[in-house]
Amino acid sequence: MRNQYETVFIVTPVLSDAQVKETVKKFRDIITENGGEIVNEEDWGLRKLAYPIQKKTTGFYQLFEFTAEPAFAKTLETQFRRDERIIRFLTFSLDKYAVAYSEKRRNKSKVKSEKEE
Numbered sequence: 001m002r003n004q005y006e007t008v009f010i011v012t013p014v015l016s017d018a019q020v021k022e023t024v025k026k027f028r029d030i031i032t033e034n035g036g037e038i039v040n041e042e043d044w045g046l047r048k049l050a051y052p053i054q055k056k057t058t059g060f061y062q063l064f065e066f067t068a069e070p071a072f073a074k075t076l077e078t079q080f081r082r083d084e085r086i087i088r089f090l091t092f093s094l095d096k097y098a099v100a101y102s103e104k105r106r107n108k109s110k111v112k113s114e115k116e117e
Contacts, residue, residue, distance in 0.1 A: 040063075040065040
């Protein structure tokens with residue numbers, strides 16, 4: 001049985017845009033190469049941290065929503081820990097209510113962006 005997960009990770013702010021994109025691509029590929037399927041991806045950009053991490057006060061935030069086998073979450077977190085470009089991460093399993101909320105939030109933002117065009 002596949003679970004739906006959401007992971008948010010913060011990439012160190014000292015990287016160039018190309019390096020940040022390459023880091024994000026690396027983790028997207030890790031998910032897809034291990035049988036996961038990305039449902040949604042959001043780039044939240046450079047944001048101020050609530051408190052300094054590794055003497056940094058900002059970081060590039062990235063969100064992935066994906067489906068995968070339950071054992072894969074540990075594999076992904078191990079990869080986050082091994083990559084020095086990642087300063088924080090959080091992965092959690094979504095229950096059916098969180099999945100429904102997430103879909104509603106995505107649809108609302110899609111409608112909002114279409115109205116702006």
